[in-house]
Amino acid sequence: MDKVKNNKKINDKKETLRKVFLYIKPYWIYVILSVLFAAITVPMSLYVLFLMGRAVDCIIGIGKVDFIGLKSIIVLMIVLGALIGIMQWAMNVCNNKIVYNVIRDIRKDAFEKIQTLPLKYIDKNSYGEIVSKVIADVDQFADGLLMGFTQLFTSIITIFGTLIFMFYESVPISLVVVCLTPISLFVASFIAKRTYSMFKSQSETRGEQTAFIDEMIGNQKVVQAFGHEKEAVDTFDEINNRLEKSSLNATFFSSITNPATRFVNGLVYAGVGIAGALSVINGSLTVGTLTCFLNYANQYTKPFNEISGVVTELQNALACAKRVFELIEEPPDSPDLENAKELTNVKGEIDLKDVEFSYNLEKKFIENLNLQVKQGQKIALVGPTGCGKTTIINLLMRFYDVNDGDIEIDNNNIKEITRKSLRTNYGMVLQETWLKSGTVRENISMGKPNATEEEIISAAKAARVHNFIRRMPKGYDTVITENGEGLSQGQKQLLCIARVMLCLPPMLILDEATSSIDTRTEIKIQEAFMTMMKGRTSFIIAHRLSTIRDADIILVMKDGHIIEQGNHDKLLENRGFYYELYNSQFVGKVL
Template sequence: MAKDMFQARKGSKERAEKVVDNTNNTQSSNNSNSVKVSNTQSSNNSNSAKSNTTKANNTKSPNTEDRPKNTGKVLRGLWRYLRIYWWMLFGAILLAMASNLFALVGPMLSGKAIDLIEFGVGKVPIKEVLWYALLMIGFYIISSILSYLLSILMIRLSQKIVRKMRNDVFDKLMELPVGFFDQHLAGDIISRISYDIDVINTSLSTDLVQIFASIITVVGSLIMMIIISPSLVLVMLITIPMSILYTKYMANKTRPLFRKRSEKLGQMNGFVEEMVSGLQTIKAYAGEDVVLDKFDHINEEAVEAYYQADYYGSIVGPTVNFINNISLTCVTIVGSVLYLYNKLTLGDISSFVLYSRKFSGPINEAANIISEIQSSLAAAERVFRVLNEPSEVADTYQAKELQNIQGKVAIENVSFGYTKEKTIIKNLNLNAKEGNLIAIVGPTGAGKTTIINLLMRFYDVDQGAIYVDDNEIRDLTRESLRKAYAMVLQDTWIFGGTIYENIAYGKEDATMEEVVAAAKAAKIHSYIRNLPLGYDTVLNEDGMNISKGQKQLLTIARAMLLDAKMLILDEATSNVDTRTEIQIQKAMRNLMVDKTCFVIAHRLSTIQSADNILVVNEGNVVEQGTHSDLMKKRGFYYRLYASQFE
């Protein structure tokens, strides 16, 4: 953190400036993997909150989620979305019934036309045959029009369902505890909300239409075949069980393959997202070949998963079609015998064969789309896993708003661990009065920000309690607690939007005058004013069209606009130049005045006037006290401090 910012507590600017003059400008770097946040309303500070060892223990690959499938639960989940738009679903069912019933009339008319034909010249009643042919054309045209309307309706229905599903998943992500994001790759989460839901969309808009049509066609064709010849129906029944059993067997075999395919894609997306975000570092270390080798391996696994799923999915259709062709052969042979014994007419045999094709056609289609159905079920299962994740523990019904904030913070006998097996914080006690400066120091990966996460209630303590203005934080609403803090982290978060929107992010009703005042206090106003569009300048996602120092000043302006009574600061100047560092130091002096400050410090020369210094090592608070007290002990802090000046 900027050196003089630590001296700025209680409005003591003169003492802060003296420290700035006497402190070196040593730069330190921190390749934090934390999700970038900039104010207290963003709870995705989790990755930086815990030690590297703890995160490694908690993080898991998407492959570890390969739980036993539950088709019934997945289908019930999809039905919950379908029934929301029941009127559209009901209309689709009516259209499917009408379309297929009109189509089922065709084979009957064809049989009647054939029966009118007799052997011999002039024995064909052309008018009657043409009449049946025109009727067939009319029925098929009406059926096609209804099928077209059905397709449009199902596309609309699937769009509405997918839109709501995406909203539900994104809303759920906002409700999940930060621990969820510690345990899942960002790319895998993105894959669920994009690719997996797209797969569901395709299935709803096409496969569901075919399922509706297939049910009507199978039932209608079976009824017509029974009317024509129950004997031939018995012949068909010999091969039907073979098709059903084989299809069911292959469905059970391919379902895990499609689940694995989705998970491998999520894993690949996670790797790509991670590598793209760190591309500059990869190039700086000439690590392109290593990354390419890793990607080739992950890509090969994804391709193999795709091949296995698509291969076994593709052989179902031809096999079922072969079984149905055997059935058709048997029907033709037996039908010929019945015709010779005058049990059936040629028209009846023709109609029966056509109905048998309609009957077996949906079975073939079901076999052909089994890969899409299994893929959509696997995708839906992954989506519903997110929707079924336990949300962040809700505020208690008697939770109250934190108001008239003074800034007193007390930690009493607090113990905490990210897992039950490993306790990170043990019996921590701290009393921060209004306007105090509390510094948290320790080696990289020691777990310094774990304490910050507990203060912000990103995680709840296992034992003990934390108080703000004599209120136990679990008795306060999370929103009011987190709004009580302003945050400036080393890793800045700038989103795609105007400069005004980025600064006003923490205060929705902020006026332009307030934003300008905050920018002036943060020493960034002159830079903004010189831009062609000023505060209306649109920043790229992640703020790639401005420098790191300017992004840092924007986040300081954002924190100043919030005007919270408590402040959390990370080392904000370790990756900027000296001139920018001085600007940030001046801005931070203004920001820290009369606030209770919790500072994660890397340069110990900047925290000599802190009211209390917590020394964290391997997740434990090993020492605490003022700078002079800790130096007198000649313990861990003393050695850490001395090492920076060797």
């Protein structure tokens, strides 16, 4: 069992690496330049160490210093040092270009995928978790990738270059270094294999924490209103403690790598020092050559420290990259058919035939739903919470596809229509408002960017929001934030209503559209809605049944089924479920 798990982890890492290389591939020119600069810089650095040994040999003793030779060596070392600095700067530029271009592409793909994900994915995963993948995990991946490109190429070339210089100077001492090297490799490999799963756990817990914080901040009023602060803090502490443990484990094991490899490096340095000293005593090496060897021993073992550090960071980076790639590879919403039609000249005749739908296939929800809506009819959906009112809206807009049955608009199956043209012909005003960062004008004209100033003002007047806008600092050019900070809930909802008033599509969906508006304004808005709904097919969801009295058809829903339908007066006469719902509004009220 453990062997199967280990093989799966190895395959996961290989697959993640393959995907990373696919993102790097378009920037191969920078990779080649980076390797080229490393290939030039490292030999030059090693040659500087070689020159240092020759400089030591120029200082033979008191009164026996070769100043001419020493001077030429020092000048050459200064020139080489300057060239090395320029080359390293150029290499770092290339590495940064690779990393941040790759990160840009990954974030772009992740955000584009979010736009095409089916709604069920957004519903099942917390916003904070998704945000954590796109922001925090990608940042962690960038850090590991940058360290990899900055140090990996240089370290590998340094190892091989140092060996060449050492074998050139002395084969026996070089063999001492080579024989002790596998110990360092074994230590780094042993630790790296155990850190991947720890960093993966750390990344997942961090995402969970981000999701929880996002939820608490977004619903702070609810938390405080229900005195849920202590429970929220306790839950956060529990997640935070798990993050602490997973982070400590990952950091502890990864931090062992450096001291362990340094210990091995100390052994290598000691071995070179002892073997070199004996060679100097025997006269087979000069003091300058021994100095070279000691420097090379340091230079040779240093990359192993760097590689072990890079490997540890790459474990973290790959764990984060895997989570991001999971998001990018989520199956998108089913695409439009190749021959999908554009919905034009819409009358608004809607037909639901034997529709079946469930969010969870194991639990049936909507079954055998049949409904015929004629052009211009006002259809009201009423019923207790969770009865399926909003689900029908989701199906009409094709946010979800039906499991069975058909939905037709003007005798066109909506599965054979492009989603864009379908949704363009609907106007939606929801209980939950949405505003984007921008001017009031941009928010109102979102569905009709080419609208004239007169059209925008006319829509604002119809929505009873024109006077309020005029009182704002810059009128229609006033910039508002994404959540409309500084605006009341009612004002935000009026702006959303103005947005629909401007587009005037052939079909309307009003889901508690006036829930946050005062009674006086609501009466005026209802009048505007009546004007707007004339000749347009409209679906209205309302909990206040008094607002849907004039609907042509009222559909009474319960547990995903339409149990009653008719107009207001007929349903009251039947004294059924609608009668009970309607009269429950007045229980306890003094009439």
